[in-house]
Amino acid sequence: MFKRNFVIATLILLASLATILLNAPLVSSQGLTITAAAVEGALPLEAPDSELWRLATAVEVPLSAQMIARPILPETNAKAITVRALHNGEEIAFLLEWADATRNDATVRVEDFRDAVALQFPLIDGQPFYCMGQQGGDVNIWHWKADWQAALIARRTLQDVYPNIHVDMYPFVDETENLYLAAYADVDFLPAEAVGNLLALPVHTTPVEDMVAGGFGSLTSQPPEGQNVQGYGEWRDGLWRVILSRSLRSTEAEDVSFAPEKLYSVAFAAWDGANRERNGAKSTSQWVSLQLGAAPAPAAAPAAGAAAPSPARTAAVTPSGIGPLFWGFIGLLVVLWALIALTLLYFRDEGKS
Amino acid sequence: MPDVYNWQIGRTMTYPYPEAHPRQQFAAVFNINRCIGCQTCTGACKATWTFSRGQEYMWWNNVETKPYGSYPQHWDVKALKLLDEAHQAAGVKPNWDRTQANEKAPYGVYNGLTLTEAAGPNEVVLGYLPADAEWRSPNFYEDTSTAYRGGPFGLSPDGATLPEHQAWFFYLMRICNHCTYPACLAACPRKAIYKREEDGIVLIDQERCRGYRKCVEACPYKKAMYRGTTQVSEKCVGCYPRVEGADPLSDGVPMEARCMAVCPGKIRLNGLVEIAEDGSWVEAPQHPLYYLVRIAQVALPLYPQFGTEPNIYYIPPRWAPRPYLRQMFGPGVDQAIERYIAPSRELLAVLQLFRTTQKMIFRFEIEEGALVREVEVNGKMWQMYDDTVIGFDAQGREVVRLSVVEPLHERPLERLNSI
Numbered sequence A: 001m002f003k004r005n006f007v008i009a010t011l012i013l014l015a016s017l018a019t020i021l022l023n024a025p026l027v028s029s030q031g032l033t034i035t036a037a038a039v040e041g042a043l044p045l046e047a048p049d050s051e052l053w054r055l056a057t058a059v060e061v062p063l064s065a066q067m068i069a070r071p072i073l074p075e076t077n078a079k080a081i082t083v084r085a086l087h088n089g090e091e092i093a094f095l096l097e098w099a100d101a102t103r104n105d106a107t108v109r110v111e112d113f114r115d116a117v118a119l120q121f122p123l124i125d126g127q128p129f130y131c132m133g134q135q136g137g138d139v140n141i142w143h144w145k146a147d148w149q150a151a152l153i154a155r156r157t158l159q160d161v162y163p164n165i166h167v168d169m170y171p172f173v174d175e176t177e178n179l180y181l182a183a184y185a186d187v188d189f190l191p192a193e194a195v196g197n198l199l200a201l202p203v204h205t206t207p208v209e210d211m212v213a214g215g216f217g218s219l220t221s222q223p224p225e226g227q228n229v230q231g232y233g234e235w236r237d238g239l240w241r242v243i244l245s246r247s248l249r250s251t252e253a254e255d256v257s258f259a260p261e262k263l264y265s266v267a268f269a270a271w272d273g274a275n276r277e278r279n280g281a282k283s284t285s286q287w288v289s290l291q292l293g294a295a296p297a298p299a300a301a302p303a304a305g306a307a308a309p310s311p312a313r314t315a316a317v318t319p320s321g322i323g324p325l326f327w328g329f330i331g332l333l334v335v336l337w338a339l340i341a342l343t344l345l346y347f348r349d350e351g352k353s
Numbered sequence B: 001m002p003d004v005y006n007w008q009i010g011r012t013m014t015y016p017y018p019e020a021h022p023r024q025q026f027a028a029v030f031n032i033n034r035c036i037g038c039q040t041c042t043g044a045c046k047a048t049w050t051f052s053r054g055q056e057y058m059w060w061n062n063v064e065t066k067p068y069g070s071y072p073q074h075w076d077v078k079a080l081k082l083l084d085e086a087h088q089a090a091g092v093k094p095n096w097d098r099t100q101a102n103e104k105a106p107y108g109v110y111n112g113l114t115l116t117e118a119a120g121p122n123e124v125v126l127g128y129l130p131a132d133a134e135w136r137s138p139n140f141y142e143d144t145s146t147a148y149r150g151g152p153f154g155l156s157p158d159g160a161t162l163p164e165h166q167a168w169f170f171y172l173m174r175i176c177n178h179c180t181y182p183a184c185l186a187a188c189p190r191k192a193i194y195k196r197e198e199d200g201i202v203l204i205d206q207e208r209c210r211g212y213r214k215c216v217e218a219c220p221y222k223k224a225m226y227r228g229t230t231q232v233s234e235k236c237v238g239c240y241p242r243v244e245g246a247d248p249l250s251d252g253v254p255m256e257a258r259c260m261a262v263c264p265g266k267i268r269l270n271g272l273v274e275i276a277e278d279g280s281w282v283e284a285p286q287h288p289l290y291y292l293v294r295i296a297q298v299a300l301p302l303y304p305q306f307g308t309e310p311n312i313y314y315i316p317p318r319w320a321p322r323p324y325l326r327q328m329f330g331p332g333v334d335q336a337i338e339r340y341i342a343p344s345r346e347l348l349a350v351l352q353l354f355r356t357t358q359k360m361i362f363r364f365e366i367e368e369g370a371l372v373r374e375v376e377v378n379g380k381m382w383q384m385y386d387d388t389v390i391g392f393d394a395q396g397r398e399v400v401r402l403s404v405v406e407p408l409h410e411r412p413l414e415r416l417n418s419i
């Protein structure tokens, strides 16, 4: 009799477990998968118009306002990012496109905030909290900045922003140069630069800041020698198109490292400077799967002259797609297996008594 | 959010971090009655800290002419308006209950919302970000008084009679208040702002700051400022090397900040007060700042209702309309002016200490002198004594000795024309 009760209890337990497995909204159930198509040869690191991008399936990743940590801006502007990814066995590149009515690529005036976009990768196995990670669950963040991008072409000076500015002299700068650009002989008078704040450096070699975070407020720039993410971005007709790229493998502990044919997680965030979006006031996505394609395939560019196919842009899978189905299937298997086992057990006991 | 005790509003209030207090607090008393609006303080700070590229509009010290002048423009009106709107939305009529005044709540209890309490669910502090145009023309409206209503020929026989002048203005000299509960610190999502344990000076970590400008938005006094050339925010540093006694001139003891030590109007007295673990001021009746703020209560915080517990205290101008001053310095204004107009023997002696030495004075002593004058002030007899006040530095060494009646030196006849 005891055994029968035990068996029934186990049955109920297993059944509830299956229910949980079937219904639980798992973080990984976001269901989107971005496939980094493998191609041969150089990646289009600064060419969003390159035909090569057509080999990558575009995935539209929905974004929503960050609503967990204050300050909160419930109405952020970017609602989705269209993502394409390519790799060539050496490097990986992401093309991100999102709508933004204005280009905000200066941060000189107090009221000016930049447009920006970021990729985030877990540095642990599994998925830490999708927004900035968590303690013990660090994330690697690649943060592209519109103003850094603009500065690569021409650094904005005070004179650009305030054409009528007139300053007789700044102590400790070389007066033979343009006063508004001249280097400081002693950076102590630019304290943020003196203490090595990456944001304060007068020149950047890339528009992307490579960072690490482990929870809200913990975002930290990697040291200058660890800044290994490249970027390129251009704004046209209300659309930002930004490419972020890096070599697949990195030996740095604070960097994500990729290998072909493997599955990773990635999350996205975007900021609209015109809406004074900065720090936690941003649009974010949940974790999305990132699958790296197998060994590079020959880069079969569409035949010249052929009508260019419209760029593939599909919402790969509906958000409630593969994740729940997969887990549901596993759950069903478990339940079935348990049922069979228990029935067998039950009748064996019955026969004995 | 945890509750912290703010003695200036006589009650606990919400703040994002639990109470933790420095051992000493950078504080100062500014005597508005004496300021001559010379801006020497402003220039001293600029020449010391903010002369570099990207700091052109930064005036960590500024002197504005009230009621119209303000830097950044209309900072006070805008902050008060935001608070007023929050009160209306919450259906709260803010007021001060003076009847509840006691040792722990010297001004009574403020029954309204502070800026952290009025912030709403999405922000930590209620505030706004002034645009660059608002930081321009820092001395706009200098020396502009309220409208003058003269009689025939524009003359008025009683235009300048006390207690309130008909046409009035006064200077308001401002630096960062190195608040006990800094709004800038509360609002920083990166915890890049900290309050030093040794002196309560509030600093922005130039390495951690990412230029989000939440502090610029949150500080009601608008004393956190953005530097576009380094993309981070900066603020008044309380001249901490001087306060530390690290300045070559300081002889190893804490020295007054630059803006304080240069003041020709002798309106400023800067020092460090000892803070108990619970955040109250450790009783020190012989400390000039403790005496002025806690005993004589002639010096009052600027906009205590904001809730940041600012540490710069003002002796209110005795000729300005009281409702305006009460809104600005709280309900202690009438008593402060009354005591300032006819100072006690001790108060008169302590008032002599302002701007007489660069070293911070930690203790004073008074040697009694003779009665030198007797006059009627506000219908009461008032006596003036030629007492001597002596100031001591952090190591207990005498640094200054002054008599209430300034010594008169007569130039000998043969040198009458020399300089």
Ligand code: SF4
Residues within 6 Å of the ligand: B175, B176, B177, B178, B179, B182, B183, B184, B185, B202, B218, B219, B220, B221, B222, B223, B224, B235, B308
């Ligand atoms: S006055 Fe403003 S900047 Fe200074 S400590 Fe207070 S809140 Fe911060």
Ligand code: SF4
Residues within 6 Å of the ligand: B044, B045, B046, B048, B049, B060, B061, B175, B176, B236, B237, B238, B239, B257, B258, B259, B260
């Ligand atoms: S205390 Fe020092 S840094 Fe602050 S306003 Fe005065 S001079 Fe400037």
Ligand code: SF4
Residues within 6 Å of the ligand: B034, B035, B036, B037, B038, B039, B040, B041, B042, B063, B171, B173, B262, B263, B264, B265, B266, B267
């Ligand atoms: S230096 Fe002194 S008197 Fe001159 S403006 Fe500043 S506070 Fe006033």
